[in-house]
Amino acid sequence: MIKAAVMGATGYAGAELVRLLSCHPDVQIVFLASHSYVGKKFSDIYPGMRSVCDIVLADDDISKAEESGADVLFLALPAGLASKYVTEKLLSRMCVIDLGADYRLHSADVYRTWYKTEHYSPELLEKAVYGLVEIHRDEIKGKRLVANPGCYTTCSILTLYPLVKNHLIDTDTIVIDAKSGTSGAGRGEKLTSLFCEVNENFKAYGVATHRHTPEIEQELSLASGKDIILQFTPHLVPMNRGILATCYAKLLDGVGDDDVKAAYEMYSSEPFVRIIDELPETRYVKGTNDIDISWRIDKRTGRIIALGAIDNLGKGAAGQAVQNMNLLFGLDETMGLAIAAGSPF
Amino acid sequence: MIKAAVMGATGYAGAELVRLLSCHPDVQIVFLASHSYVGKKFSDIYPGMRSVCDIVLADDDISKAEESGADVLFLALPAGLASKYVTEKLLSRMCVIDLGADYRLHSADVYRTWYKTEHYSPELLEKAVYGLVEIHRDEIKGKRLVANPGCYTTCSILTLYPLVKNHLIDTDTIVIDAKSGTSGAGRGEKLTSLFCEVNENFKAYGVATHRHTPEIEQELSLASGKDIILQFTPHLVPMNRGILATCYAKLLDGVGDDDVKAAYEMYSSEPFVRIIDELPETRYVKGTNDIDISWRIDKRTGRIIALGAIDNLGKGAAGQAVQNMNLLFGLDETMGLAIAAGSPF
Amino acid sequence: MIKAAVMGATGYAGAELVRLLSCHPDVQIVFLASHSYVGKKFSDIYPGMRSVCDIVLADDDISKAEESGADVLFLALPAGLASKYVTEKLLSRMCVIDLGADYRLHSADVYRTWYKTEHYSPELLEKAVYGLVEIHRDEIKGKRLVANPGCYTTCSILTLYPLVKNHLIDTDTIVIDAKSGTSGAGRGEKLTSLFCEVNENFKAYGVATHRHTPEIEQELSLASGKDIILQFTPHLVPMNRGILATCYAKLLDGVGDDDVKAAYEMYSSEPFVRIIDELPETRYVKGTNDIDISWRIDKRTGRIIALGAIDNLGKGAAGQAVQNMNLLFGLDETMGLAIAAGSPF
């Protein structure tokens, strides 16, 4: 039994993680913390978990997590907090899987530029690994600090990676037009998250400024072997869950269908990646840790349009965190993770 | 391993059943039939099940199901078909769990009156059992033909049963105002089921004529010991899943909080019934086989308002069918059934 | 040109009112106040009104409204504020139409009991008129203080009034099961109003305690000639706008279809009431000041089920306020009010 602790357990990503961990056959939750609901039972806040997880929420004091006896600590916190909480000492006692952004970017400078906040433990950046299992599986094994990738980034990177890695596209022409369900905006009591402000509406936000941009660029640059600057635009969809990334790029001269097909073969034994003929739809990955990927080549324009779909709270957050935990602890990667999406759901 | 067959596998209830059976640790699906999609893979119709259930769909010829070697046959068919298909011979080869209405009413006359269609095997009615496990558990064991209850009826009966059974309410004053998500209307290509006709709308339908009425009356009459005639009104909610039943009745003289509380104690060891203090919400049972029940006594009016919430495709259809199967085959009733609802989902 | 002022202009009801007034051919808006957005343009908060209403928002100081030169002042404020703001002096300078609850109940005691707050001008209650035009048209003319009815109450009273007035039903058996779109919860930044908390969910709230109960009882008691106590239960629908009230009561002995039909004839020349054969749906009144009413008699149970549908921000708030203004100022009641609902919308 892996003993697990979660800080930030009552945000949407944290709560989905608690749900997955509660149903995981090899995990026992030993500690849950919440900034806003100290002293309440988890199931008071998420009544769908009544009798499944009635643990009382501790406050978000990292020392309590450290003393909890957990083997793994999940952090689902606002930007900047994890970099304060994680220390060498903490890592000596338990693995940390951070669902936030603090350890994703290799450069503290890039972090400061995009996140407009200080990084409090830049010395740990080199100890962290970017936890996109399909790309970094071997590096993740044995690590103590895993930076769980962002939701948009997971979807964008996995969709484009084979094309970049195999030098099939002109990376200067990459445009990622991404769309997310509203749970991505979190559980904060913000005007812009109200039902009547979101429902029956569609909008872009963070145009040219969204923080997931450098994360995608970092990973695709590593794949490419040269610096990539790309266009990323997120949009808000009036639905609870799901991300679709529509990715555009000019194919390099002479690249055809077969090359693309061959490139995506890299995922052929991945349990959570489905390369499909039909265009992906978010509903078919809802509640799962899957990503569905498809592409079209437009001969008229010379572009490839590659599309990926994930559940932002699944593969885009909590699901991927459990996948990382499974990998760290030598379990089957799929353990405790759904691969069958109900429909309608 | 229980060998399972499903006819009507591509309707919403049938497909949810296939999803549950596919993930059930003790079940192997050996046969799936569909009227509309013969020859296609199940996962072509429900791509969220890719690589999970790629079985090719047979046509809806009952003899093929009969020859399939299944231990249990689930029927998820339009009214009238099951009563044609089920025979003594079929029942001698496999158990049948009918998700439709054909074997729910004990009287073929009542069936004809409300369903406006003939019943083709009235002689089997006495062999069938009404598969509401919480009420008829002992009768179900050992039966070969289980009539899986309707969605509205499951929610209404379970909510009101303790009050009726214990003679706490004036049964002449029962009003059930029920609301269902749109998956209850099925997957038929009807104008009234289009997104733009349902979204941003709320309406009642079937006022004073809905077919679930006699089913609720039958079960509550049995509980009461006398004939009950009640008011039932269904409404359509612009959401995928979920039923909430708001049930009204006058309390009999002298009945108080403690009596009501004691009555609901009958569910105290039920794995799928949660008696809660807060008012039930459909989201907290979504995707599960649970029912959440709560009540309020209004001293001003002398009424009790009892509210129940289920997932219409879960406890209201496919989940309950699996629960019945588990019971028939001596498994733990909860096997293969979710009790933790994610949120938001 | 009627000069109009609005306090509470940026709540949902207030903003709908500003939209209607802006498009009204005989109205000029001279003053808008907002607690939260002082100094901003109205169209900064509601960009759909860009170039239509760019008035700068004043703070919610009643003396400024009083000095604004308005002929009519609309109040769309939280409970308790209007009873502080309205004075004889204010009424001597302008008519007041209060969209809140402070002047709806004839008894300050009943107000205190249900609203749990003090009433600061009980002496004005007898000067106020309950602004349900279809019931109190003649009393409203010439008044200076109009209490614009609540949303649930408008729908419930208009639906039941003919039955009560004509003594067709046993008033002791009245159950009103009402459902509202989420704009009824207002624009406050509350957790329970977040998209992800409302979407794909259905729930009841305020069971046996909702403040609109005494308002319905007051008006129906007046119609009946004796005190009526009834059951009222509101529910939250995942849509922006619309209320459906499903109203149940036992018919008195000997009452039949013709009696009911005759009773609803009272609305035959009302411009905003449509008695229809089909069951009402909220979408068909969305954006209008209409109410659609229909009924069914259930011979089995002896009950009538009467259903009414309105737009909670239209006839249930801002539309009715404009109707009241039109009446007060001798205009055609329909002026500036839509009667044609687009679909889908």
Next chain:
Amino acid sequence: MIKAAVMGATGYAGAELVRLLSCHPDVQIVFLASHSYVGKKFSDIYPGMRSVCDIVLADDDISKAEESGADVLFLALPAGLASKYVTEKLLSRMCVIDLGADYRLHSADVYRTWYKTEHYSPELLEKAVYGLVEIHRDEIKGKRLVANPGCYTTCSILTLYPLVKNHLIDTDTIVIDAKSGTSGAGRGEKLTSLFCEVNENFKAYGVATHRHTPEIEQELSLASGKDIILQFTPHLVPMNRGILATCYAKLLDGVGDDDVKAAYEMYSSEPFVRIIDELPETRYVKGTNDIDISWRIDKRTGRIIALGAIDNLGKGAAGQAVQNMNLLFGLDETMGLAIAAGSPF
């Protein structure tokens, strides 16, 4: 009074047109035809129009429309029908505004290639005018046959036109990622349009093959003076109405903010175009004939991201058709058209 006739009156675009025409102060509807609902009243199909438009629907026999005495005939028909119906003789009796695609493309060959259907009156193509008023106002005046632009195309062309016309962008890099509400899919009883198939889902469709592509290319090529081939991808949003087009292109060397600003000045006196600082949202144009446009320059990538939002049934169909009618008949272009969007709606 302009006498108006509509064929295809009961589709979503046709019905919105009937609503607008019914409320237009200078229009009298003299004829409505529908393929599916002959002999029914319009308000039987669209009950939100009860008492507003109770005209009985004729069958879709063009000769009846021709004999109707109308001054203007609107066609809202499936592709291919208009090109059969419109003749010189018809045009000699009444103006025709076609909401379909048959007369939008100047080349019958291009039409055949993208629409996979024959064009039955190619000789009329040169008599038709592309009815995008903001671009072709002077050419439209005096014409007898107006091709009302498509929904995606209206939004995309108006958003990009100033950039192309003023040679500010590299037209080879244009990517249009567009998203539409579900009313754009029409009222047909298709599986993919069911509530449960659309709700809580997001997907792309028609990637690299959508028929609106050549229409956008035609108009932008005319603006540019050279042939433009561009990328266009539509997506389906789970909401009733609204289109957002996110348009990407590389800025040409030396082009800056001021050049872009100056280019969009071309719309400064347009009554339906709002150039705004904030990012556009579909809700703020819902129900109106407006387009909201904004842009961002990304210095990192050298791209401009221009975004436009319309109501697909408003400016994208029925609203624009009324605007064209107003122009043809010498009325104020805004007559009968809303410019104030309610919110939430």
